[in-house]
Amino acid sequence: MLCTRRVLSRAQLKPLCLSPSVRPLPLSCLPTPIRPRHPASRQISTTPPTHSTGGAVKLTVERYPHLKRDPRFKKIDAADVEFFRTVVGSKSVITAEEPDELEPFNQDWMRRYKGSSSLVLRPTSTAQVSEILSYCNTHRIAVVPQGGNTGLVGGSVPVHDEVVLSLGNMNKVVEFDEVAGVLTCEAGCVLEVLDKVVGERGYMMPLDLGAKGSCQIGGNVATNAGGLRLLRYGSLHGTVLSMEVVLADGRIVELGKPLRKDNTGYDLKQLFIGSEGTLGVITKVSILTPVRPSSVHVALFAVPSFSHVVKLFRAARTDLTEILSAFEFFDATSFTLVKHHIHGIRDPFSTSTSSSSPFYVLIETAGSHSDHDTAKLDAFFERVFENDIVEDGAVAQDEAQAKAMWSIRESITEALAKxxxxxxxxxxxxxxxxxxxxxxxxxxxxxxxxxxxxxxxxxxxxxxxxxxxxxxxxxxxxxxxxxxxxxxxxxxxxxxxxxxxxxxxxxxxxxxxxxxxxxxxxKAPYLGYSKSEEFVALMRSVKGVFDPRGVLNPYKYFPKQEEGEGITEAPGKTAVERQTRQVVE
Missing domain, CATH: 3.30.70.2740 (Alpha-Beta Plaits)
Known part of the structure; x- marks a missing residue:
């Protein structure tokens, strides 16, 4: 429960109007399998955008004709489909005979990328994933692992006719250690559901995303998702303790143990965090969950300039220290579009001139002692108003108001999509x-x-x-x-x-x-703008060790190779430059 605090005399910090649209959590309990939403239904509104994006989504290869299909990959035939039916069962196979069922797996939710896969496989166990990958590797059939399909860079949908390996049916919570706070679950578990599961036991997931109602933990780990809690709890490189993966050739490998300390051998799980399905398929994860805080406070500020946003951040780091859990900023354009497109959003500054401020900041604190946290917050509020760092502010008085404030920030992506x-x-x-x-x-x-x-x-x-x-x-x-x-x-x-x-x-x-x-x-063609030629060459070497036939998530993650190069060869810096398009400067 959030604590009600006194209203400051300066600038009159005020409570936020209750929002009528508070998103409910889905139901789940241990050890019942968790039923994810349909992959097409990301946790955003399904109403059409204000501007049409042109009817049917164009195939990715039509928008980017340089993406040629690798002829070394086998095209699926009836014999392949029949084999996969024997592995996962007919009900877990979707083919071109079911176009409406197939379509959501072929395109991203932003309607920017669309492949032409004719086959989706939905395994329910690691053993089934192993059989599928072993067969695909032997026959050189390209595979795209897919979780909740909530990504934003086209990494989880096929480019051509790759087989889609959907992990959504692998959604069981295996174990939760209530003493250590370690959760072990299958890759298809939905993030929001996991947060509810551990929340019932006094813990919380260390990451929080706008797509939490549909994104899956395996995809979160495979993309090294960050989100709203990274400031407080760090990245998945620190919270993932171990994982189970299936390699391209079907081998099942346990990478580490669910322990805080394990100093034996290479920490290979780190290679798979952020590997985007190019090295293997994550099937199980053990993750460290923090204790759910009992004292949570949320405030929203109107700020006159970005330099003042920086000053506010410095003040928050100094005054709130260990209880600061989130510091999110957004500009007036973002806020205006949210108010325009999202039903039920209330502007806490609607009756003041701050409703037209150029910047807004949402701050959350999380601790275990209300009186201690409140004292720190009051001192922080007084400082930022006395020093004219902020123009106005609103403090959530209860949990519903806190969710309403967060909904402003989390609705920006939806508003922009419209x-x-x-x-x-x-x-x-x-x-x-x-x-x-x-x-x-x-x-x-x-x-x-x-x-x-x-x-x-x-x-x-x-x-x-x-x-x-x-x-x-x-x-x-x-x-x-x-x-x-x-x-x-x-x-x-x-x-x-x-x-x-x-x-x-x-x-x-x-x-x-x-x-x-x-x-x-x-972003694969532009990797050279962040990583050196030597770094990319090492990445290719790692790829060659784990997936020498290149069947896992091809055409992505690496800069395009020059004509005639092998799968694991690396282009130089000039090759990266040649892929970029000329712009009049």
Whole structure:
């Protein structure tokens, strides 16, 4: 329960109006299998976007014709399908004879990537995964592992006709150690359901994502998902204790034990965290869960400039120290679109001039002693108002109000998606430079004629599309910026305007082109802007050890190879440059 606190005399911190739309948690209990949502139904609204993205989703290979199918991969035939039926059963096989069932597995929820797979397999055990991969490796059939399919870089959907290996039916909680707080579960367990399972025992999952109602823990680990709690609880590289994986040739390997300390041999599980299904298929995970805090406070602030956002972050790190659990920022564009598109969202600043502030910050604290936490918060509030760091603020008075505040932040992705085509970029740079990226991108796209400001025309005089909104939000404590550019649809003119310009900009700022979404298909060609030629060569060497025939999630994760190169050979820096498209500068 959240603690009610006194209202500060300066600027009148006020409670948030109750939101009528608080999302319920799904039901589950140990050891019952967890039933995930349909892979197409990410935890966002299914109402159509304001702008149409052009009807049916284009095939990825039509949008990116340079992505040629590797002729070394076998095409599925009737004999292959029949074998897979003997492994998983007919009810766990989806073929082209069931196009409506097949379609959600072929495309991402952003409607940007679409493959043409004719076969989806839904195993229920590690043994079945092993048989499938062994057969595919022997016959050189390409495979795409898929969890909740909530990714944003095209990593979990086929490019051509790869077999989709859906882990959603592997959804059992195996064990929960209530003393150590270690959860062991299968890869298909939905994150939100797991949080409820451990929550009933006084714990919580160490990561929290906007897609928690549909994303699966195996996919979270495979993409090294970050999210809203990383500031407090760290990344999955620290909280995942062990895992079970199936290698490309079908071997089942246990990587570590569910122990806090195990200093024997190479820590190979770290290679699979963030490997995006290119080294093996994660089938089971043991993860350390923190104790669920008993004293939680949430506040939302209106801030006059990004330099003040930085000052607020410094003050929070100094004054709130060990109880600071989240520091999220978003700009006025993000907030305006949320209020416009999302039903039930209430603006806590609607009656003040702060409703038009350029920036907003959501702060959450989590501790175990209410009086101690409240005293620290009151001192923090007084400091930031007395020093004019913030313009206004609202404090949640109960759990419903806290959820309503969080819903503003978590609804940004949904609101942006309703604008039509949404170019999403997940970047990391030093904290003080985060907003420089947004400013530079807006100026550059205005200069080349594809952006006319937030109220500008959607097309040029010649009828060419423009970006309609450029929004910035993200995890301040992690130096993680989510840069989103909306448009009336996806178009090559917009593709070439933003890429590779943005990646070159990130490179100049000594940042990373992917902070938490991964590489997938979208960012693979641009890996050279974050990693050296030698680094990429080592990555290819690792890939060659675990998947020498290259059947796992092909066409992604690595920069495209030059004509005639083998699967595990690495292109040089010039090859990366040759893949990037020319932009008028």
């Amino acid at each position: 604008e039509g085509g949404n170019y999403k970029y997940d970047l990391s740079v030093p904290v003080e430079r985060l907003w420089d990226i947004v400013t530079d991108v807006r100026a550059y796209l205005t200069k080349v004629g594809v952006y006319a400001g937030e109220t500008g025309a959607e097309t040029t005089a010649e009828g060419q599309p423009r970006f309609t909104h450029i929004a910035g939000f993200g995890h301040m404590g992690d130096g993680n910026l989510h840069l989103n550019l909306t448009s009336t649809g996806y178009h090559p003119t917009l593709d070439t305007a933003i890429e590779p310009y943005l990646y070159k900009l990130i490179q100049r700022h000594e940042g990373s082109i992917s902070a938490e979404h991964g590489l997938g298909l979208m």
